[in-house]
Ligand SMILES: *[C@@H]1O[C@H](CO)[C@@H](O)[C@H](O)[C@H]1NC(C)=O
């Protein structure tokens with residue numbers, strides 16, 4: 426018995442040794458651990474982490490907790506995946522706003538037109554297929570209306586540019602997804618390359634739908650739980666703030682569209698994903714005890730299985746509720762400000778929507 430155990434330990438050690446120079450870990454590193462460490466040192470990264478981004482007390486506390494939880498994870502692959510997600514959030518992706526999220530409202534005509542299209546499309550909606558971060562027995566439905574998603578992208582772009590303060594390039598307007606009964610969306614951050622300044626635009630839900638909050642962290646270390654009303658838009662820095670819908674959706678359907686932008690100037694020049702690889706400290710291989718609850722990683726999403734709804738900070742989340750207001754943003758601390766949009770809301774579709 427003992428002998429077999431040591432042999433497998435040896436094989437395991439050999440596997441991990443190989444995996445860092447080759448393709449053993451998913452997320453294939455294209456470098457050896459020595460090369461990676463040279464980049465770590467060259468960039469001046471330190472452990473414990475000295476400088477979070479932004480460097481507020483609350484964000485430091487939250488991210489230091491996540492680091493501690495990461496280090497106690499028993500699975501090497503999960504630690505590796507978790508480090509990349511955590512460092513993107515904590516350091517390598519810059520922030521564009523004070524809190525990283527805000528609640529506003531879409532032009533009324535746009536919501537009205539999409540709501541009508543949703544009700545017309547419901548009987549023939551297709552299934553979307555399996556999405557990694559979504560769990561539950563019922564896969565989402567999908568209504569394809571590229572004419573409307575293009576219009577969403579065009580009409581919302583000025584709102585997201587006003588909010589983030591930078592010119593944006595649209596990557597995608599993805600919809601219309603209809604979540605179904607018992608769905609959950611685990612906490613995660615989005616792809617650093619293209620999903621930077623984003624929004625969730627909530628259109629409508631079935632009459633029997635219960636409120637289903639978006640949960641999102643902010644740069645002062647708070648966890649926020651935001652219930653969107655039809656027409657509400659949750660603005661968020663999606664590669665940076667962990668977000669999800671970890672509570673169970675109850676009802677027939679709930680539909681949103683997701684719009685993702687990245688800053689036009691200079692963004693694509695730098696690969697933040699590889700930067701997160703370089704920022705992982707040499708200690709990542711060792712498992713160290715943590716005083717915090719277990720944090721597990723399923724691919725790129727995070728769960729805390731010992732807490733209700735698999736997310737411990739839900740217990741002290743700050744609760745917010747729409748409706749938001751067109752042209753205004755409500756954010757952390759209940760702070761409200763104007764986006765300073767130059768035009769009023771568009772009242773009807775422009776000609777090219779019908780192309
Ligand atoms: C980033 O977040 C910090 C903390 O909220 C804030 O002081 C700073 O202004 C933010 N940066 C930008 C560009 O908004």
Ligand SMILES: *[C@@H]1O[C@H](CO)[C@@H](O)[C@H](O)[C@H]1NC(C)=O
Pocket residue numbers: 606607633675676677
């Ligand atoms: C949704 O699922 C719950 C169990 O989680 C069940 O009690 C309820 O009847 C279902 N509702 C609908 C609308 O299917």
